[in-house]
Amino acid sequence: MPTSTGEFSDFVVVGASLAGLRTVEAARRKGYAGRITLIGSESHLPYDRPPLSKAFLDADHEPVAPRFRTAEHLRDELGVDLRLGAPATAIDAASGTVAVGDGEVRYDRLVIATGAAARTLPGTEGIAGVHGLRTLDDAMAIRTALDAGARTVVIGAGFIGSEVASGARKRGLPVTIVESLDVPLTRSVGLEAGQVCAELHHANGADLRCGTGVDGIVSEHGRAVGVRLDDGTTIPADLVVVGIGVIPGTGWLEGSGVALHERDRGIVCDATLATTVAGVYAAGDVVHWPNPLFDDQMMRLEHWTNAAEHGAAAAAHAIDPASAKPVSSVPYFWSDWYGHRIQFVGVPQADEVEVVEREPYLALYRRGGRVVGALTIDRPTQIMKLRKLIAQRASYEDARAFATNLPAVRAPQPVR
Amino acid sequence: MRLAIDYDKCTGLGLCEAEAPEVFEVQDDGTLLCLDENPSEELRAEVEAACASCPTEALRILED
Ligand SMILES: Cc1cc2nc3c(=O)[nH]c(=O)nc-3n(C[C@H](O)[C@H](O)[C@H](O)COP(=O)(O)OP(=O)(O)OC[C@H]3O[C@@H](n4cnc5c(N)ncnc54)[C@H](O)[C@@H]3O)c2cc1C
Ligand code: SF4
Numbered sequence: 316m317p318t319s320t321g322e323f324s325d326f327v328v329v330g331a332s333l334a335g336l337r338t339v340e341a342a343r344r345k346g347y348a349g350r351i352t353l354i355g356s357e358s359h360l361p362y363d364r365p366p367l368s369k370a371f372l373d374a375d376h377e378p379v380a381p382r383f384r385t386a387e388h389l390r391d392e393l394g395v396d397l398r399l400g401a402p403a404t405a406i407d408a409a410s411g412t413v414a415v416g417d418g419e420v421r422y423d424r425l426v427i428a429t430g431a432a433a434r435t436l437p438g439t440e441g442i443a444g445v446h447g448l449r450t451l452d453d454a455m456a457i458r459t460a461l462d463a464g465a466r467t468v469v470i471g472a473g474f475i476g477s478e479v480a481s482g483a484r485k486r487g488l489p490v491t492i493v494e495s496l497d498v499p500l501t502r503s504v505g506l507e508a509g510q511v512c513a514e515l516h517h518a519n520g521a522d523l524r525c526g527t528g529v530d531g532i533v534s535e536h537g538r539a540v541g542v543r544l545d546d547g548t549t550i551p552a553d554l555v556v557v558g559i560g561v562i563p564g565t566g567w568l569e570g571s572g573v574a575l576h577e578r579d580r581g582i583v584c585d586a587t588l589a590t591t592v593a594g595v596y597a598a599g600d601v602v603h604w605p606n607p608l609f610d611d612q613m614m615r616l617e618h619w620t621n622a623a624e625h626g627a628a629a630a631a632h633a634i635d636p637a638s639a640k641p642v643s644s645v646p647y648f649w650s651d652w653y654g655h656r657i658q659f660v661g662v663p664q665a666d667e668v669e670v671v672e673r674e675p676y677l678a679l680y681r682r683g684g685r686v687v688g689a690l691t692i693d694r695p696t697q698i699m700k701l702r703k704l705i706a707q708r709a710s711y712e713d714a715r716a717f718a719t720n721l722p723a724v725r726a727p728q729p730v731r
Numbered sequence: 732m733r734l735a736i737d738y739d740k741c742t743g744l745g746l747c748e749a750e751a752p753e754v755f756e757v758q759d760d761g762t763l764l765c766l767d768e769n770p771s772e773e774l775r776a777e778v779e780a781a782c783a784s785c786p787t788e789a790l791r792i793l794e795d
Contacts, residue, residue, distance in 0.1 A: 363786070365786075619786060620746060620784075623784065623786075627783075647746075647749075649744060656743075656761065658745075693759075694759065695743050695744075695745055695757040695758070695759065695761050696756060696757050696758055696759045698745060699745040699746075699748040699749045699752070699757065700752070702749055703749065703752065
């Protein structure tokens with residue numbers, strides 16, 4: 316069906332989560348009126364993941380699935396042919412088809428938004444009480460264990476593991492966090508800020524053990540009863556949450572012609588999110604792309620905002636390639652621990668990290684003469700202004716002046 | 732253009748502020764302050780982007 320924006324009629328999106336949904340919504344907003352097929356391997360309607368390690372685990376609230384849209388909305392408002400419950404298994408670029416189940420779906424344009432799956436600890440498959448946290452089903456299992464008062468061990472002191480630890484502490488449950496690095500989160504926020512985040516665990520009664528490896532899970536009758544550390548100690552546990560990173564969802568693309576990154580098999584895109592196969596784009600956690608705002612540094616982010624922005628851009632570029640522009644963005648993520656909001660904008664790879672304020676915390680990241688990153692704890696009113704400075708390639712001096720000379724509180728205005 | 736803000740849904744993430752700083756500002760206690768409940772038409776693109784960016788769908792434009 317000819318549309319105002321191009322001469323094609325089959326738009327296929329693989330991966331029915333945030334980036335996939337945003338792709339579909341942007342395609343319709345852009346005026347694309349042809350067929351859209353959205354393929355998702357999970358049987359759930361698209362849902363939001365950040366609440367799974369936050370409100371969803373909270374004893375004070377009934378767990379509600381943070382669903383984005385109803386089935387009716389997807390069908391009637393967005394005109395989507397939704398295929399849930401079976402993964403796409405291959406692409407045939409020559410014929411322009413995606414294999415799903417026993418059938419095939421034809422595409423003129425394809426957006427891959429298959430995100431990532433939680434990495435598992437080798438040898439722990441099938442032990443009851445051991446969970447990653449990526450899906451609604453994972454969150455339900457973890458919540459059920461917390462409801463039962465589980466002694467909790469978190470393996471990996473990353474953001475998601477730390478949020479689970481925080482949720483368990485809020486319920487008064489004993490929590491141990493085992494981290495192989497000497498300081499957690501160094502890859503995401505650098506050494507200095509990683510230390511400050513680690514302090515939050517200590518201050519809230521979680522037993523954080525850094526520089527410690529896991530030797531294995533101790534189980535009885537197929538159920539976890541403890542975690543054995545490489546220093547020989549065993550920590551009793553009814554619930555073991557494994558938060559040791561993710562693996563991009565690209566196993567089904569091996570040999571398809573879509574180039575994958577040698578290190579982690581994420582999809583290698585150009586600056587417009589085009590893959591190495593014509594007509595095929597990618598969006599969200601699965602993507603490596605050169606970000607022009609940071610000297611074309613190749614990035615693969617695991618952040619909500621990035622997935623939403625990518626979805627909108629991939630749709631626009633797939634529909635109208637002539638208008639495609641490099642996707643330039645300042646990474647942003649947040650994490651909520653023990654009632655504190657940690658926010659980070661930019662990139663942590665810096666020549667220097669300066670702690671501008673200790674309480675509440677604010678650190679700036681400098682690369683050459685430029686500000687490239689900022690981390691705050693409980694300063695939500697500053698973080699977006701810092702993000703804007705980074706987007707404008709502001710000098711470090713300007714960012715510093717902003718951060719040390721925070722504007723006076725605005726005259727109060729009616730809010731509610 | 733008038734704005735409808737559902738303060739119960741807002742979690743103070745500030746994505747709206749990133750899109751339209753003239754209109755939205757998150758306060759240090761995490762609540763959202765609307766600086767202009769009737770933004771002028773020149774701000775339409777920014778305000779639409781802000782509404783679309785909100786993860787909790789707390790923002791809506793009410794057409795007059
Ligand atoms: C517990 C948790 C908490 C988080 N908290 C925060 C936070 O506080 N702040 C923040 O910025 N970010 C947070 N994130 C990250 C954020 O949720 C992700 O960046 C976002 O979900 C990425 O969206 P996506 O659509 O790219 O990928 P995903 O959400 O991973 O979705 C990919 C989808 O594709 C499906 N799929 C995979 N392979 C196939 C296939 N072959 N065929 C069909 N479908 C397939 C998957 O089943 C999945 O549903 C959190 C993530 C988790 C898991
Ligand atoms: S983007 Fe939404 S949730 Fe975030 S501050 Fe604005 S209104 Fe609130």
